[in-house]
Amino acid sequence: MKERVALPSFFALFKSAWKTYSRNFLNLTFIFLSAYLLVLIIKIYQYTYATFSLFGTPDYYNHSSIWAVVAMIIGLTLTAFSIPALIRVLQKRDSFVSAYRYVAQHLVSYLWTTALAVLFYEGVNAIIVPILILIPRIVPIKLWSAAMSFGVYMPHLHFISLIRLILLIPIIVLEIWFWAYPYIFVVEGKRGLVAFIESKRYINPYFWAVTGRVLLAALFLWVITAVIGLLSTPPLTNYLDFILPLFVVPFFVSFGYELYSSLKDVLPEVAQGNNQSGKLYWIALAIIGTLFVMGVTISVIYISINHGFTLR
Numbered sequence: 001m002k003e004r005v006a007l008p009s010f011f012a013l014f015k016s017a018w019k020t021y022s023r024n025f026l027n028l029t030f031i032f033l034s035a036y037l038l039v040l041i042i043k044i045y046q047y048t049y050a051t052f053s054l055f056g057t058p059d060y061y062n063h064s065s066i067w068a069v070v071a072m073i074i075g076l077t078l079t080a081f082s083i084p085a086l087i088r089v090l091q092k093r094d095s096f097v098s099a100y101r102y103v104a105q106h107l108v109s110y111l112w113t114t115a116l117a118v119l120f121y122e123g124v125n126a127i128i129v130p131i132l133i134l135i136p137r138i139v140p141i142k143l144w145s146a147a148m149s150f151g152v153y154m155p156h157l158h159f160i161s162l163i164r165l166i167l168l169i170p171i172i173v174l175e176i177w178f179w180a181y182p183y184i185f186v187v188e189g190k191r192g193l194v195a196f197i198e199s200k201r202y203i204n205p206y207f208w209a210v211t212g213r214v215l216l217a218a219l220f221l222w223v224i225t226a227v228i229g230l231l232s233t234p235p236l237t238n239y240l241d242f243i244l245p246l247f248v249v250p251f252f253v254s255f256g257y258e259l260y261s262s263l264k265d266v267l268p269e270v271a272q273g274n275n276q277s278g279k280l281y282w283i284a285l286a287i288i289g290t291l292f293v294m295g296v297t298i299s300v301i302y303i304s305i306n307h308g309f310t311l312r
Contacts, residue, residue, distance in 0.1 A: 005266040007209050010216045013262065017255040020090055027089045028250035030096055035082035036246065038075035043242045084110055086250055087186040090257045102186075109191050116192060116286060117178060123289030124170050176211055177203050183260040188271055193279050201270045202263045210259065217255045221248050 008016075021028065084106070085099040094102065103110070180199040184190045190198055203210050225244050264271065 004205060007206055007213070007259075007262050007266065010213050013213060013255060013258045014217065014220070016258045017251065020258065021251045021254040024089050024093065024254075027094070027096055027099070028086055028254070029246060031085045031089065031099055032079075032082050032250050033246055034096075034100075035078040035085075036075070036249075039079055040242055040246075042075060080114065081107070081110065083182050083253060084186050086253045087183055087257060090254060091187055106185075110185060113181065113185060113192055113195055116196070117181065119286040119289035119293070120174060120178070120196070120282065121171055121289070122292050123285035123287075124174060126288050126292035128168075128170070129292075176207065176214075179203065179210070179214065179256070180260050180263065183257060187260070187264075193282055196282065197278060198270060201273075202260075202267055205267065206263065210263070213259055214256075217252065221252060 007013075081103055085103045088094050088099045088102045092098075177200040178196050180202050181195045184195045184198050184202075188198075225240070225248060228244070229240050
């Protein structure tokens with residue numbers, strides 16, 4: 001039996017990621033800024049004109065219209081499509097123009113692959129939502145109320161029950177399994193289901209090692225941003241949440257690239273092997289996700305029509 005090779009430590013990966021990020025700083029920053037600009041403008045506008053709730057968080061929606069929501073969705077979509085451009089810079093050291101030319105050439109296939117990821121997550125949601133609906137009807141109401149009273153407070157989400165956190169575990173596992181698919185898409189040229197199956201094959205032998213390193217990187221970056229927020233002075237403090245992603249996201253992608261490269265080095269057989277097996281299971285999950293999205297969409301349209309939905 002082949003002995004499993006250990007992945008580089010978190011600190012070794014962080015050091016490599018910093019070197020890669022520093023070397024490509026301008027390209028990475030300008031690529032992400034070009035995609036994130038619309039989101040940045042909307043967020044700053046909403047924050048500037050927002051009122052504040054009792055929890056101290058801005059109530060953005062008091063000053064948002066349906067058009068702002070549509071613009072935000074477009075902005076977030078553009079931001080998502082900057083990820084393969086960032087990876088392309090890390091892989092090939094492409095210029096700004098070359099990186100986006102690559103994205104434009106592969107836009108349809110990346111859109112399809114990303115849509116497939118969404119359908120997988122929605123397929124899991126389609127299983128979780130009925131459970132949340134059925135459990136209160138099965139267990140005694142007092143027991144359900146007591147169970148729902150245990151939980152944690154999370155920023156922007158406020159209180160979230162422990163039961164809902166537990167039911168989120170399948171989605172979190174799916175996120176970790178499919179974490180490497182954008183890197184596989186760009187570096188190896190794999191598309192659709194093959195990219196997801198290969199990502200899972202990379203992650204499975206090192207599931208906890210990958211999870212730990214990604215969480216440590218996220219925690220480290222969160223601590224840095226929190227410290228910067230504490231040390232800064234108004235009015236900059238109020239806008240740091242919107243400005244810092246310009247630097248944090250490209251660095252996090254750089255860290256992910258180093259981690260993916262390490263997995264590729266220790267598991268060369270994954271890229272060379274057969275990644276077609278197990279497709280039927282994932283196709284079934286995507287179909288369930290499609291039906292779930294269609295059902296939710298039809299329900300929202302029906303409710304909106306019957307309750308006189310209007311655009312502001």
